[in-house]
Amino acid sequence: MAAESMVQLVSYLTAQQPHEILGTPESEWVDFKSVPPEGPYELSTDKGKYELAKDVAAFANAGGGLLVCGFKAKKKQTELYEIAEKVTPFAKKLVDSTKYKDVITEYVRPLLKVQFYWYDHPKDDPEASGHYFVIEVPALPEADHWAVVTRGITDNGQFIKNSWTVPIRNGDSTAFLPQDEVYRLLNDGLHARRGADAVLPAPAADRVQPRTVLRSALGIEDTPVLFFQSVPDRPRGLVPGMYADGGLRDVLTNQDTLRGAHAFNWSSAYKRPEPHEGGLLLADSPRRGLQVESDGAVTGAASATSEMLGWSMERSNDGGAARRLSVFVLTEITLEYFRLVDQHVLPQVEGPWTHRIVASDFARSPGCALAPGDDPNVTFFGSPQLATSDNWNHSWTALGDPERDAYEALRHLYALFGLDITANPFIDADRVSTAKLLEMKK
Template identity: 80%
Template sequence: MAQFGAQFPALVCVRVRSDDMAADSRVQLISYLAVQQPYEIVGTPESEWVDFKSVPPEGPYDLSTDKGKFELAKDVAAFANASGGLIVCGFKAKKKQTELYEVAEKVTPFDKKVVDSTKYKDVITEYVRPLLQVKFFWYDHPGGDLKASGYYFVIEVPALPEADRWAMVTRGITDNGQFIKNSWTIPIRNGDTTAFLPQDEVYRLLNDGLRTRRGPDTAPAPAADRVKSRDDLCNALDMEKTPLLFFQSVPDHPRGIVPGMCADHGLRDVLSNQDTLRGAHAFNWSTAYTHPEPREGGLLLADAPRRGLLIESDGAVTGAAAATSEMLGWAMEQHSSGGPRRISVFVLTEITLEYFRLVDRHVLPLVGGTWTHRIVASDFTRKPARTLAAGDDPTFPFIGSPQPAASATWNHGWQALGDPERDAYEALRNIYALFGLDVTANPFVDADRVITAKLLEKKR
């Protein structure tokens, strides 16, 4: 036998399924992929829990087009509105005349480079509401198969809890494959296809659904507002007498302790290695001088007297930025002349966008369902009062004449959009109103979002 083995190369056995085999559940399908038996999946019909995607050169979804982005968002939302499911990329499915559903008929594994999972996550985050805890997995095709090679990509979509339904796609699409602004649609998985919630049903839900869930005598729950969290952060920073701008993000339906907060690649690592626009020394929530500290099951990143960030055990986030020359009033003292303290429009815009780049991308996905974002301006009327001006250049007094803050306890919230540039716009819209200004006076916004490129262009 030793001589036989020396004369002939080793043979690799790739098991090919028999005609009566197929995966009958999500667990079984994933098991077949995990043990590198993809041929056992051939013959599995598409259903309310699985959808198969072959992979053309641009990937399962062409995210360079509106149509590709819509298809991805639609498929994810449809599964979330059913019982959850799997989008399995790397199988060709076809409907035969003798069958009701499309059936996986061929394995088509592919190169990993055609799928950028970060871009997939970004599309889902931007176009699906509420935010979903979608997971991505890669599985190897068995080595030594002369007919095929590569990988399989699986998108696992959780079912949306009944209390949070329905998941929607925040854009409609034309017949030519272009997004329609100010439109939305609610897809539903129906067997092996996707249907859309009819307009009459949407109308009924708006008028009857919430009243039925809550009961006729039950008032809706108030928007999330954790006053104690702001007080705790203020005390931890020893900034009780400092005018502060608070940013706060709270899940509307907390689900207990967020797992892995201090694990490798968890939130502690995210805070320690923040992906900022201009580095740790710019106007953001990163610091090269301190590290996140454990605090009651959460994390505290303190950088007094400039700013601080508190993440609680259930994922709620509170950020505080000083409305002084240490942060929001950076380089503005020369324009205050001993009077009201002026806020820098650039600093305010950058640190606001950086907050939502951090929270929307890294914290919200950890807790599914809807979230409430909030801004609170504390003590902005305390002498010397804080002011804000239209435009950006403070050397033009007639164009940029500063306006004083109108309230010492300015507090406004909105349902999180999950898109950093849009949530930053909503925050600025509420902050500008405190000074009697419209957010369009900010030169770094356009339409309904902050434009990151404009910020970066300003500081080149």
Template identity: 50%
Template sequence: MTPFQQTLIKIDQYKAAIDELVRPLIKVSYHWFAHPDRGDDAAGHYFVLDVEGLPEGERWALVRRVLNDKDQFTEGWTVPVRHDDRTVTLSADDAYRLLNDGMRSRMTPSWAVPAPTPPADPAQARRNLETRLGWEDLPVLFWQSTPHDSPELVNGLHGQNGIRGALLNQDALRPHGGFNFSSAYQGPDPYRGGLLLADSRRAISVAPDGTVTAAAVATEQMLGWGMDQGAGEARRINVVALSEMMLEYFRLVDRKILPAVEGPWRHRVVASRFGHAPARTLAPGPNSSFPFLGMVRPASANDWNKSWIAQGDPEKDAYEGLQRVYALFGLDADQNPYVRDRKLSTDVLQTAFR
């Protein structure tokens, strides 16, 4: 990457091009970042266009012009699709299938089409849980998982051999004294037609349609456990606590709840109020009693909301979750000591317990 002078970019031209060529209209924010090295050889800035993801029901966006082999605009259209860290285009076969599916749906009598279940609102689910627990003013890390095709009621939700039983009998790595969502003293309670297992520092709920919302306070009571070493260090995130809770969430959800509803799921992590003074902080590597000066990074935003398509593998999904949390602090998940080959390794993490 090469930094450059801000005068080289005319933001209004970018805005005009996107508004003219992309349908439907998409939400884009524009950010400048100064290059961290102030030396003469690398002075300048980076310019970032941050495109907000479209709702599932409105995907995908269509671009009304295409680039030819000379990088010039020409007549035509294309559908860009994000795939991991790159962009690919929708194939002609897929476009043909989608057009045919749309035509067939127009020919189907309206009375023959079942009314879809309105998708759950993840933001409202988080607000409801905060209000229930009285956490509206605390820094909180949320995990959420939502099915693409939501049933009105998940089969076996309240059964002892279903999701209630899975919450009651969690296969936690450390059932006593670990950082997880299990409880040896209470079972899940009825909550808004679903289930809630909670105490004063962590919670996990399952809605009637299968949507999962979990949360943990980012204070010395949970995610900052044992990090109060003076000079305000209670705001620092404990790497073991964060890693263990991340893995335990996906060990439970990927194995016990995703199979209850067929089709793709979307996972999400949300860090709320992490930038409130004193800001939450995180350091690369393992916990240290005496961190080097400058090692700890503060949260770069107050509220952080990122999602991805569920892979169904707890270690892979835990890595994806860590990657998004670490990015909030300007870090990479590979700097986590328990990550191996783009997975949050159960075996390596367990070495921290000994």
């Protein structure tokens, strides 16, 4: 079993059914904490205080969530995120909720109305006993963004005076607001003070679940996958006319592609988009797939194998060598994603959007490789570089221009291989050149 929402998870704890929670993935709304002898957070140390403040602020910045203490979570090789795998209830004496509240009050701004709850483990369980401690973190109103931790920390676990950080929940982990984004927000705030009453939007949360849905629908659970995601920063409920004539279902069915349904894009000559939880699912197994959620958020998945991103590159591989990616295929499918989303989906929900790429399992043996320049005609031309991470996850504010957004996606992806984006021959200044791409295939 697994909990699919905060409400369902709390209902399992209330009913003393903690084993029903096992299998729940950590995400933008839940984080599981096992309990060492000193408790979930060792508040006698600067590091423990910082970890508590960081986790609370990150959830506040991501729309709220639960810190659930008393479960051991582990990331499996076949999964993108950690999953609750064992119950570890503990004694209440390990947590002084007053001290927890004091740490949050001292080190998190603005002041958050965090709630603490205890839940009992079933008394008739001969294998475990004790309780579960849950910290419920509310979402910040948009006008109060961002939650800040008023201290940084050194590698040795000591507070840095006169420093601060802005943590953000990023799927099952925590990232930090980049310096460039902090600079932009400060400037936007100054402009807002001088002009009309403006509200800074929160960044779109990293939606992990759609990536899992696509992996399953495409049958590529154990395959390296490149994901594209686009999420409105201010979702407004159901997208109108999803299934109506001329709506998003028709857009996916009759895609305006550069080179037809048999090229490297998101159209399919064999599959049609199907209704899925108020949205749409177009799964062309095992190559690629698209999911459109009910609020308009889009996730695309392309397998990093010879079926798609490594198309016709077998000649460049030697036995068990790394999977070589095709520069042309990678560029075309990236541009086609943003031609589809920027032109047809973003206009459905007003306001800023966040684009994201996630390269999952690219470094797992035998790994994925990418070479500078165009696709080579001989094996050793181009010095292919290996991917350096299994969970490469980066986002940016959508520009709404397909060639510019495709450039941003590839710029982040090339860095995974230790390559500069200028190594891609289809780049023209700060954009992917549609003309160069099409000239290649004349």
